[in-house]
Amino acid sequence: MMIKQLSIFLENKKGRLAQVTSTLAKNKINIRALSLADSADFGVLRLIVNDPDRGATSLKKAGMVVQVTDVIAVEISDKPGGLSRVLHLFDRGAINVEYMYAFVEKIKDKAVVIFKIEQPASAIKILKKEGMPLVRSSVLKGL
Template structure:
């Protein structure tokens, strides 16, 4: 299932320095890379920008050659109705299956759907996908992100 549902996420190491976020996004804009979802994690001194983009390979290559440290990781995406309890449904399934969530972020799709992105420990990735599917929820295929 991993091959079918793994979405490539890029994590970019950033010093907490004025203008640095602007520089990352400028590189992507100039390379015509579209950001489909993003989250920014931060500590006191540095941050990690996480991106799902329409063309991960191109994004990684332009960022690396501009001197950014980039790591590619697998995440998965789940589509739920955009209404109270939507997020709860997914988290409950994962918790019941004993799967820790490293982090998650989300965006609204159209009028009434939301897409949740999850990062789980690598060794639990397959188990997480199975739990979601057995729980009757809809996994989003990566083609949704890559074709924009």
């Protein structure tokens, strides 16, 4: 039920992001979602792509430090209160969110949010019990 996210170490320097995107483009890998976290000196780029294994290999070949992390992608309805509902569920279940970001979904009136969770197994259990649909990695492949 987890999907694979690529995390890439970047120095805060000109042209670093462009090198990541052009490497992925050259290898025909499609970016589905991204988030960038940064400090004064460096940043961590997090990516959901259609083919994480090939994505990781091509970025490593280009000399980058890449980590593949498991995250949860939850489909929520794209209207006020959608995200709030999931977060309240996590809160009640004492689930810690390390970070989260949104996903661009073209298919239907749904939004997809990516969560990095401290206790992923319990989070998945809660979401399932509440009937919240999780996005599977096989779905990402087709996008």
